Amino acid sequence: MQLVIGNKKYSSWSLRPWLGLTQAGIAFDERVINLYAPDSLAQRLAVTPTGKVPALVDGELVIWETLAIAEYVAEKYPQAGLWPADATARAVARAVCAEMHAGFVPLRSTCNMDLSRRKTVEITPAVQADVDRIVALWADCRARFGTSGPFLFGAFSWADAFYAPVATRFRTYGIALPPEAQAYVDLLLALPAFKAWEAAALAEPWSDQ
Structure with a gap:
């Protein structure tokens, strides 16, 4: 592939x-x-x-x-095991991935992913509403399905991969999060796979202009 x-x-x-x-x-x-x-x-x-x-x-x-x-x-x-084995958890995992795929437009439009620098932007009510929804979503997944491990559904799944770019945005723009949500962001950004992606990103020779 x-x-x-x-x-x-x-x-x-x-x-x-x-x-x-x-x-x-x-x-x-x-x-x-x-x-x-x-x-x-x-x-x-x-x-x-x-x-x-x-x-x-x-x-x-x-x-x-x-x-x-x-x-x-x-x-x-x-x-x-990229989807949870349990049918209920798997259905919710698919739903949260679809929500990320189709939603959170104010956050994604205002806070583009940029691994090369730290930025500040105005956190509008619409952006804050997206942040609040993501924090609530993460907390719900962890409470209902995450007891067997540190990720949203316990073990790493597509849901974690889909929200990893959001974790980078929260870091890039210094968005304040509750301790549990910040711990999850830190977990994603410490993954060896993400570290490899980030190192390659920072080594890219291309200009964005």
Whole structure:
């Protein structure tokens, strides 16, 4: 399999499947496309019909949506346990991933992922509402399903991979969190897989201008 991704400093969508695959120990080849290169769109359109990343290429199959990539990988590698084994927990895990995939627009628009620096922005009521919802979501998952381990559903799952970019945003913009939520952010950002991604991001030679 090949995972086609964008700049590691900025591409939150790319981080999700990369982190899940890497944390689960699933082998894949990586192709990074500089999203700011003049021919970037042409490069991406040569891989996927949407011209967006990430995309997973497995032989003749191309999967161009992050949720679909997650489902395909979970089906192909069930032993990786990227969805919780319990049916109820698995349904909730899928719901929280879908909520991340489709929601939190004020937060994502105001606080873009940027691993290269620390920033300050105005935390509007809409952004704060997103932060509050994420904190409540994390607390609910941990209370209901997280007793067997430190992650949202105990063991690492796609849910943790999907919220890792949010953890970076909270750090980048210095957003205050309750102690339990901050501990979860610290956990995600200390993962060896995330550390490897971050080191590669900071070593990228490309300009974003």
